Amino acid sequence: MKRLSYIAPLACLMLVVPAYAQFTKSGDAVEYRQGVFTVMSHHFGLISRALKGEIPFKTEEVSANANLVARLAKLPWGAFPVGSTTSDSHAKPEIWKKADAFKELAERLQTQTDKLAAVAKDGDASAVKAAFGDVAKTCKECHDAFRTKHE
Numbered sequence: 001m002k003r004l005s006y007i008a009p010l011a012c013l014m015l016v017v018p019a020y021a022q023f024t025k026s027g028d029a030v031e032y033r034q035g036v037f038t039v040m041s042h043h044f045g046l047i048s049r050a051l052k053g054e055i056p057f058k059t060e061e062v063s064a065n066a067n068l069v070a071r072l073a074k075l076p077w078g079a080f081p082v083g084s085t086t087s088d089s090h091a092k093p094e095i096w097k098k099a100d101a102f103k104e105l106a107e108r109l110q111t112q113t114d115k116l117a118a119v120a121k122d123g124d125a126s127a128v129k130a131a132f133g134d135v136a137k138t139c140k141e142c143h144d145a146f147r148t149k150h151e
């Protein structure tokens with residue numbers, strides 16, 4: 001009976017350890033984070049197209065896309081275990097050498113995408129454009145410092 005006392009705390013611990021942080025192979029981490037960035041880029045791109053007038057600017061759709069971007073922006077960071085690269089990966093070793101700078105950008109992206117989602121609700125295109133521009137700047141800053149160029 002005494003042994004059972006371990007079960008409740010253990011069960012609680014399992015609930016708080018995020019599933020996304022569990023990667024045993026670099027390839028799995030790379031696949032996960034690239035998948036997240038791909039989907040994020042798709043929805044961010046739809047906001048861009050709406051702002052440029054390439055597709056209709058519908059508040060409900062822009063807001064849904066901004067919410068997805070904000071939710072997705074929280075996910076990749078648990079999928080960068082130290083040194084996790086593969087031949088498919090664009091991750092530079094600086095990610096782990098300058099971990100504080102990388103973390104700062106990851107946090108800034110989350111703050112800015114939350115703001116984008118908040119302003120998108122109101123449907124004010126100029127406010128969306130400004131918040132979108134801030135996010136895009138952070139994407140670029142992080143790519144310039146921490147991501148190898150596409151061929």
Ligand code: ASC
Nearest residue numbers: 041044045048136137139140
């Ligand atoms: C996008 C996308 C990125 C960013 C970046 C902004 O739509 O896929 O990686 O914006 O290009 O500078």
